[in-house]
Amino acid sequence: MALYTKHTEKLYKAALWAGNIVLMLVAVVVSLIYAYHVRTSQIEVKQADFISTVESMKSVSQNYLDSERGYVENWAFYINDRQMTREEALDFLRSINTNPGRYVHIVDMENFDAWSTSYPAGHDEIDTYHRFQGELKDWEQLMLDAMWEMYNGTAPKFTVVGRYQLDETVSPAVSVGARITLQTEDGTKDFLLLRAIPTNVLQKTWVFPAEYQSAEVGIMTTKGGYVIQSPSMKSISFPEYIRGYNFQDDYNKVDSFQKELESTDHGVLCYKNFRNEDCLWYYSSFGGNSNLDILGVIRLDELQPENGTWLIVVLICGTLAALVLLDGLYLRQVNRRLRRTAKLAQEASEAKTQFLSSMSHDIRTPMNAVLGMMSIAKSHVQDPEYVTQCLDKAMTSGKRLLTLINDVLDISKIESGQFVLTPSEVLVEKFFKELDDMLALQIREKNLHFTIQKDALPHPVVLADPIRLNQIYMNLLSNAVKYTPDGGSITMRFGEEPAEADKKLTCLVFCVSDTGIGMTPEYQDRMYQSFSREINTQVNRTLGSGLGLAIVRQMVDLMGGTITCESEVEKGTTFTVRLNLPIVDQQPVTKQEGHLEDDDVRGLHLLVAEDNELNWEVIEILLEEFGVTCERVENGRLCIEQLLANPAGTYDAVLMDVQMPEMNGLEASQRIRNLDEAALRNIPVIAMTADAFAEDVQACISSGMNGHMAKPIDTIVLLNYLKKIKNKMF
Incomplete structure (x- = not known):
């Protein structure tokens, strides 16, 4: 019974595996068939969209050339109605043809003498059409036939003289025309009036959607001769181009190909281009016995749909094949994430503890000034003026303490893009005097030699965010005090430079130099990162948050300024900040420091x-x-x-x-x-x-x-x- 049960279990498992495999194979086959049909349909849709785009360009070209032909017919009617001479007609055409990118010719169809309105009277004869005398090539004969049809009035509605070189410009052009009758000494004589349009003007009206990166379009005769030739359409004609890059010397295929072009109004062809890339070519007749086709080309790979359908097939197969492994991998990944989360939480806790410990020094700096000044004031109660000075300095340091408390929030807001500057009028000299007052106690305690250099201040009042200015300058000055040994020297220099960008701005320059411990080149590369500090014995003895320079750099960037640093170990550091700030023309109303009634x-x-x-x-x-x-x-x-x-x-x-x-x-x-x-x-x-x-x-x-x-x-x-x-x- 046990053997039977074990055998039955094996059969059950085998059947289950076999059923799963069959189901997977069926799913794969069905998915492949579905993907093939979807892909085929998508290709057909993309080809239809491309063909529709080319047809739209054909309509644009027809409308454009019809409007040009309308100009010519109106001019011809006017000239015939006024019974003008050739000189009068040319003068009239010069005045009416206001577009310098279009050229107007009068052609004598007997000897192909021609005159252009692009040149002044007496110098307006051109040789452009003398090429039609004598033995002609096939494409020249087609052009001449088109000119005679225009001249005789038998031309279809959409007829152009094919691509030829103008005397006036190096660009090739096509022409539309009408017959005119001019007065001569012997009576009257008929001429052909042509309006020549450079092919690049017409090409500018052909704009493909952005997804058709390789698409190009041109115009050819029904026999394949180029009328407007795109950059990829090489050789002297389209059949020669296809032969050269597809049939080589098989002229039977060339003949069949050319007969197909001449006998059909439109068609889709798949041939390689001169880069050996598979391309789709679409041609379509302009109709009305015009003997002209529009010709569009695009690489086949651009008409291929995205591999979304095949991706679905791969996902189905992969899901079915890896279903069992997926659960195991998922559980393993969950455990790994839990361990990583626990580690990050531990690191975050340690970073917070270290940060709070480091911040205590930066908070104690202004607090020391507040308590120190209050203590000094208490011991000089008999000197009201001196007490007032102490209280003013204590208040200034208290404001600095409030600023420090906001530093962490500032960093967070700047990095999240939520920080907003609040500009107001700032008295520059008074502002820097307050900086001196806030640091005076620390400077005396360390017996530092502190020098203030004031350069020219032609604009004593500027528009800036005073709290953020204070953050920038106080951070730099505090660092100078902290990292300069007792008995060292610090120099604070401020002044103005002309702002190059705008006369309504002035460049406020602040420079602080010290004879402190300096910084290594390696640390200078990362000194503006949050919480970064130099690793050495002297720095470690000085507590700090590692936020000061990060705040300085980001505040300077917010104000559109620059900060530079020059530092050498054991010699000192110099920071220079330049800020382009708006000039305040009038002095702001100064605050009344005295007692108000x-x-x-x-x-x-x-x-x-x-x-x-x-x-x-x-x-x-x-x-x-x-x-x-x-x-x-x-x-x-x-x-x-x-x-x-x-x-x-x-x-x-x-x-x-x-x-x-x-x-x-x-x-x-x-x-x-x-x-x-x-x-x-x-x-x-x-x-x-x-x-x-x-x-x-x-x-x-x-x-x-x-x-x-x-x-x-x-x-x-x-x-x-x-x-x-x-x-x-x-």
Whole structure:
């Protein structure tokens, strides 16, 4: 029984494998047959599209040459009606033929003397048509026959004089014409009026779709003589071309081929071109006994469909053949991804830890200045002027600290393409003085010799993003201080150069040089990469985030500037930044540094929406110093309720925090703008938030707010808004 069961199992497995193989073979055969039929249909469609394109070009050519023939017939009628002499006709034609790329000839069909309007009177005789005297070649005879048909009025509607060389230009041309009668001394005489069109003009009307890269088109006689010859149409005629590259010396095939051309109005041919490439040739008659065909050619490989169908067949076969292996490979790949993900998570955790550790130094630099200046001010309370200076420097360093905190976000936003510059007026000299103040304490601690060189500043005010300028220059100066040994020297030079691109711009040049440890050439190649630092003992002793130069480079690129570096180990480093910035013609209104009179805004009563107790205390004290009273609510919902609970005019304005519980400031502002009562709906709303990016400012304005103040609150900015509220400027 066991043997029977084992034997049965083997038979079952064999049958299963056999069935799978049969099914796979059937699927493959069906797929191949289907793919063949689909491919054949696609080729037929592509060939039909190409033929349709050539037929469209034939129609374009007919319409174009018909319009040219219409010009000639109208001119002929006018000349005959006015009974002009040859000289009068030529003068008239010179005036009427305004297109310099078209040539007009009058031909005497008795002796083939001819005159061209392209030359001045008295010098207008040409030799172009004397070639038709004497013994003629086949193609010349065809041209002469066409001229006589035009002259005798027996020509079909679409008739041209075949390709020939003009005296006026090196380009070949074709002509359309009509008979004219001119006055002579002996009475009247008939001439042939021709309008010659360079073949390249007609060829410009033939535009193939982009997918037809090798396609060309020309015009030939029904016997295969070229009238307009494309670059790939070699030899003296089309039959000779096909013979030379396909039949060689088999003239029987040539005769059969030529008879086929003469006896059919259209046809599709498959022959090689002069590059030995298989091509499809299509010819089609212009009709009306014109004895002219349009001839199009394209490589066969361009008419081949994409291999999508065959790819389906391969996928079916591969899927059926590798179904079992696929599950195993998939599981193996999943395990590999899990291991890789775990490794990346570990590396990310280590990178974050290292980054936070490194950032502590860059954060402590301005923090040290803040605490140091506050400590110095505390020990000099008897000297108010000196205390004020210390507080100013502490405030400047505090702003620098805020900038540093945003560095990581800046890098992320720049690399994701979401970063926005916010230009404003910048006092150049004052700006660089603030840089000096922020670094003064560190420079004294390291006993560094710091020199400031100011070059000419013909434009003291420029338009730039001051926060980003500060990031660029402070990063470079901080690096110089960090990596210059005690007792070394640092030189900061700034000035202007003419901007070559635009007179409305000036080139602001900033250069910082130090006698520090310098950088190796290898590190200079990667120093602008995020988190990159030089690997040596001196650098390792100095903590840093590795973001400074990356931010500098990307900020400079955003501003359309350049940064260069010259550095040598143990000798020092020089960075030079050049920024083309718009010139501000007038000096901006300088901020009033002194104490402003409380009476300027005294009497205002504001509603403050602020959920943080400490922030509320700060803004309340600041407003009290200006003689402004205020009331507080903790969120946007309470702000709206407070406005509705009091008569209109109770509050002169609303100072609105953005990030608040229950209802944020943006939503509250939108709801205020939709209130029914106009006095409440139009109350000024000023954002008072730590969200200080340009997109945050725009979000506040879009929600209906009238302005934006970034935390920590700048008293000058606050006072300016209070004055606008007092003067009802919103």
